[in-house]
Amino acid sequence: MSSTYHVRGIVLRRETWRDAARMYTVYTREAGKLLAVGRGTRKVLSKLGPHLEPYGLVDLHVARGRRTETLCGAIMVRPPDPLASDDRRYLAAAFTAEMIDHFVKTGDPDPELWRLIEAWFADLASVPRERVDARLSAFVWRFMARLGYRPKLDACSECGRPIRFGEARFLPVPGTASCGACVLDERALVGCETLTQRSVEAICRTLDGAAPAPSSVEGAAFASALSFMEARLDRPLSSLPLVRAMMKAESYA
Numbered sequence: 001m002s003s004t005y006h007v008r009g010i011v012l013r014r015e016t017w018r019d020a021a022r023m024y025t026v027y028t029r030e031a032g033k034l035l036a037v038g039r040g041t042r043k044v045l046s047k048l049g050p051h052l053e054p055y056g057l058v059d060l061h062v063a064r065g066r067r068t069e070t071l072c073g074a075i076m077v078r079p080p081d082p083l084a085s086d087d088r089r090y091l092a093a094a095f096t097a098e099m100i101d102h103f104v105k106t107g108d109p110d111p112e113l114w115r116l117i118e119a120w121f122a123d124l125a126s127v128p129r130e131r132v133d134a135r136l137s138a139f140v141w142r143f144m145a146r147l148g149y150r151p152k153l154d155a156c157s158e159c160g161r162p163i164r165f166g167e168a169r170f171l172p173v174p175g176t177a178s179c180g181a182c183v184l185d186e187r188a189l190v191g192c193e194t195l196t197q198r199s200v201e202a203i204c205r206t207l208d209g210a211a212p213a214p215s216s217v218e219g220a221a222f223a224s225a226l227s228f229m230e231a232r233l234d235r236p237l238s239s240l241p242l243v244r245a246m247m248k249a250e251s252y253a
């Protein structure tokens with residue numbers, strides 16, 4: 001077994017690590033989620049540090065260690081600069097990086113998940129600003145679905161009738177929906193969002209892998225994605241309240 005190897009990944013997070021070093025969390029194509037120390041990366045003249053900015057796409061040369069992996073080389077393939085160009089985009093990047101780090105365990109490569117994550121960060125860098133929310137909403141649904149968390153939106157959870165006409169209520173905790181005719185107790189309605197038929201169909205199409213709706217996303221559909229994800233967290237995400245505040249600030253038609 002070679003003592004070093006190469007991977008391509010998205011930098012999710014960096015933290016101070018001992019003297020001049022940082023610990024990087026990277027989601028990689030070859031090795032899944034990887035933690036590696038970048039020595040000297042906090043020094044002003046570090047050669048490695050500038051290639052390891054959060055949310056960039058990087059090629060890494062990694063040395064195996066008994067306790068921790070160490071970075072021997074890094075080349076920035078796609079700098080995260082466009083993400084920093086506006087705060088909405090940057091917040092979407094920070095939020096999804098935190099979400100990925102939370103749900104994905106170290107190791108365990110998954111080519112399908114890699115494609116999803118890599119495409120999301122590439123897309124986020126170029127998508128028009130007014131479409132960021134729609135893409136973010138779609139990414140959250142797909143990411144959760146890839147991890148095995150899929151909402152059931154085809155039939156009412158109470159009466160079993162297909163949800164086809166009128167409005168549906170999405171229940172984020174069980175991840176189910178109920179029709180407007182069924183009566184639910186208050187406990188079941190915690191965090192409930194009322195979805196139009198159009199929203200339900202859009203979410204189902206997203207889960208089937210269709211391109212997200214070209215223009216805007218309904219606020220309730222976006223809120224449903226966030227609440228569905230939040231109900232499956234082990235601990236709170238610090239960026240989630242910021243994303244919700246951003247949603248509120250935007251006027252949804």
Ligand SMILES: [Zn+2]
Nearest residue numbers: 156159179182
């Ligand atoms: Zn029903």
